[in-house]
Amino acid sequence: MIADRSENRRLSQPLIPGVVHVPYPYCYRCSLAQSYPSCGLACIEYIQYVLDTVAHPDEVAAIFFEPIQQVAGIIPPPQEYTPQLSKLAKMNGILLVDDEVASGFGRTGIMFGIEHWGVDPDIMFLGKAFANGISMAGIVARKEIMEKESEFPVVRGGTFIGNPIACVAANATINEIIDNRLTENSALVGLYLKNRLIELAEDFQLIGDVRGKGLMIGIELVKDQDKKSPAAEEASLVVEEALRRGLLISTIGTYGQTLRITPPLILTREQADISVEIIQDSLKAVEKKT
Ligand SMILES: Cc1ncc(COP(=O)(O)O)c(C=O)c1O
Structure with a gap:
């Protein structure tokens, strides 16, 4: 989300170090100068190349991605991309983090964007439509990942954390989406x-x-x-x-x-x-x- 325009990053430095950005499968303007499908998903090969050269899988905590990019220009990836990305993450022992802040809650014609490809991520980010306008965000992760948290006792606090009104609004929003199909x-x-x-x-x-x-x-x-x-x-x-x-x-x-x-x-x-x-x-x- 923060990698689509250097313009947006230039006055926000320093950002978190150790993050490597790779091209998104934007087939209309492929940054690897390829054409789909003859490219054979060169963008997936490129990620493996990055893991082999500059970012060793042992040191990569997670791959973060949007199942359909929004702010970068509403970019759905080609059909095989997301399953291949998931496979690559698994093969290298890297967690797959699915940012559903923009694509979640029915926006793309299914509850969560990643479901179009039948892929289960390890962690999901939720926001925006979650409580239909009332501030609400969430992280959903596999049980074993959440349980790891207790091994790293960090104080999770914040003025608006666990806001009951936002939680009621989120429940009502989700019910409205489901009940009204x-x-x-x-x-x-x-x-x-x-x-x-x-x-x-x-x-x-x-x-x-x-x-x-x-x-x-x-x-x-x-x-x-x-x-x-x-x-x-x-x-x-x-x-x-x-x-x-x-x-x-x-x-x-x-x-x-x-x-x-x-x-x-x-x-x-x-x-x-x-x-x-x-x-x-x-x-x-x-x-x-x-
Ligand atoms: C895909 C995506 N992820 C994350 C964010 C950030 O969400 P928030 O504004 O709730 O921090 C945005 C905001 O536009 C977004 O589009």
Whole structure:
């Protein structure tokens, strides 16, 4: 989450030492200059190379990853990536830590993003939608990992720790998601919305890629379809035009070139249609301006 833009890190130093970042499988812009699927998942091989060269597995506590990157630009990995990552972590005796802060609680059409790949992580981070707006975060880990804590008695304290109101809100939120089958709605309406946006892409040179799962969808804008030059200014203008027409979206991605579509999980098809119309009109307005 903090590795998508050096801009965000530059004034926050020093950060925790001993952390090695590796490329995420961002197939639309592969940083290893490969193409999927002919790459054979070079990004997984690269992690093994890092373990063989600069970060010995004995000294690596964990691999932290988002099952679908959000702030970096709504990037779902290719199908085999997450199972391969899990295998690599296990083979090297390294814990797999799944950051579900953005992708958890139905956002991607399933309760937790990692479930799309049937992989069990060792540790999960939870936050954001956990209590639907009331501050709440959590770490879930295997029993044997949690039990290890007692061997390292550290004081876990904090002003807001164990807040009963937040816990009640979290329980209510989880029940609401389950009782109203909001993960299913996220999957169905999300797929419908993504398909409509993919259709829309045919009419706009500005749209380079439409991707996502459930109601976590990204539209990456480019100035040129072949060179894929990021269209950051255009993306900001689309956000402004959409807001003027009553639709709240935002920009994300390393260059700010991707539109983030993450509506409430109760979105209906009719509302999805209205959103597509607004995005279409906003893109037309920006094409005229630029
Ligand atoms: C994937 C991911 N992990 C962690 C965080 C940090 O969460 P918090 O703001 O609850 O510390 C964020 C925040 O945007 C995030 O998107």
